[in-house]
Amino acid sequence: MIDNSLTQYFSYRDELTVQDGVTLRAKRIVFPAQMRPRIKKKVHAGHMRINSCLRRARELVFWPGMSAQIRQFVESCNICATYSCKQSAEPLYQHPVPDRPWAKVGTYIFSIEGRDYLITTDYYSNFFEIDYLPETTSEAVITKMKHHFARHGLPDTVISDGGPQYTSGKSFSARWNFQHNTSSPGNSHQME
Template structure:
């Protein structure tokens, strides 16, 4: 396309759809004698649920008892603002355009909205294989939905003793001791500390283990540098200064 247009110098201008009468009319106007001969087959959302008859009846009954206000709101229409909703329905406000009622159940797309009383059982089924947080979320998002579902799954996995016992842990690394320097004040370690309402900076000589502490007026880098300069003026500038990568 770019090769065909290189001979021209086109100017692109935006035209609102309401001002494009021809295209707008053709896209909306239908023929008066047009009849569709395509046969339609009714499809039920229950055909896509892998659930037994007993569990389906239980789910429908719990939905009718616990989410009747939500069903009524979906059928009658949502209010203009979130504040006009009852407190129990406000968690569904952000997904109001995605949920619908079908066959006695509430669906968010292809996912079933779970009543509050069945959420613990669904959490147990989702975490039955101890797959971890990411896999459990992925498994639940395929068929289920309830407000704060991700947070509930995270809390369930984190509090699982078996997951904590067999979770992947990095292999313990051997200790790597620092070789002692040959001369005093050749290598120095430093850190900030807080004690009794005051801030201090501490330096330790790796050769003699001699340490010195200076009080700081604040924790700014300028104040810490000035304190270290005073110490280096007394004992000499070290070749290596070690810290804990603090701010």
């Protein structure tokens, strides 16, 4: 008969090892239930936000349900609740609809299942194209955009989130004679 406290580790059984009496999952130490409150306090010692605490914990420690427990611990921190800076999101602004197709386009890099893609959307028709990016360099993004411009025409304005792939390619907008506008940092959904 298996102890109930061990059944929660069943799905990780192939990843667990014991070294000098310490249970590990890969390079992370597996902590027993009685030590977890102390570990949660240590992970949140600098009163960092949830994602920072989770990132820090995932590098060093493990137990089943750890992410949810750390998230709950950080959310219930009175100090963080008192002093958190809750900046309101910048309001969304509607872009005027251009008078011709492909006059204004939006572009964005996103990932699905570990693969990166570039989406380019026409503000006039809402037509979009999605391209697989084998690498997310300025050169790869510019090459994909050149193909779109060759098919659809040169836009007057390209809107992006101002990521490094776009900001390092400023000479591209100057050479191809279009205006490059960026959305608010951290609020890239304004491109919609």
